[in-house]
Amino acid sequence: MKPILATLVVMLTGFxxxxxxxxxxxxxxxxxxxxxxxxxxxxxxxxxxxxxxxTKQLMGRVAKLHGITSNITMGNQVRxxxxxxxxxxxxxVDFTAKYNAQSTFDFINARAPxxxxxxxxxxxxxxxxxxxxxxIIMLTSN
Numbered sequence: 001m002k003p004i005l006a007t008l009v010v011m012l013t014g015f016x017x018x019x020x021x022x023x024x025x026x027x028x029x030x031x032x033x034x035x036x037x038x039x040x041x042x043x044x045x046x047x048x049x050x051x052x053x054x055t056k057q058l059m060g061r062v063a064k065l066h067g068i069t070s071n072i073t074m075g076n077q078v079r080x081x082x083x084x085x086x087x088x089x090x091x092x093v094d095f096t097a098k099y100n101a102q103s104t105f106d107f108i109n110a111r112a113p114x115x116x117x118x119x120x121x122x123x124x125x126x127x128x129x130x131x132x133x134x135x136i137i138m139l140t141s142n
Contacts, residue, residue: 030135030136030137031135031136032048032099033136035138035140039061039062040062041139041140043061043062043081043092044085044087044139044140044141045139046104047092047095047104047108048087048099048104049101050096050101050104055104055107055108059074059080059081062080062085063077066084068080074111078092078108078112079111083116085141086141086142087139087140087141088137092108093105093108093116096109
């Protein structure tokens with residue numbers, strides 16, 4: 001199955017800009033690309049690219065997909081997403097920690113179920129930019 005990548009062509013003052021649904025990890029050579037357009041994949045993409053506002057918005061959509069239509073607290077949305085969403089075979093806490101998405105990691109880790117939380121004193125930060133080799137990571141969810 002080929003990944004679906006949405007491309008938007010925008011005309012700006014005579015220039016054509018092509019914008020893919022991909023993003024760079026903060027200060028690294030990693031490019032994230034969404035493999036599909038599913039809400040869970042969008043959540044993984046927003047979280048790993050450290051887009052906290054979009055991550056929060058998509059947490060609510062995930063809750064609705066699970067049939068929760070009444071008011072649900074943000075903490076419960078995070079717990080539900082952490083338990084049910086897998087990003088490249090990792091839960092949201094591990095995924096955001098691995099790729100150093102600091103804002104979303106801090107937000108999700110503080111609200112995740114206890115068994116999913118990472119002790120921030122034990123987190124080992126690896127400078128991915130030191131790799132000097134561009135990596136493209138396709139994001140999948142299940």
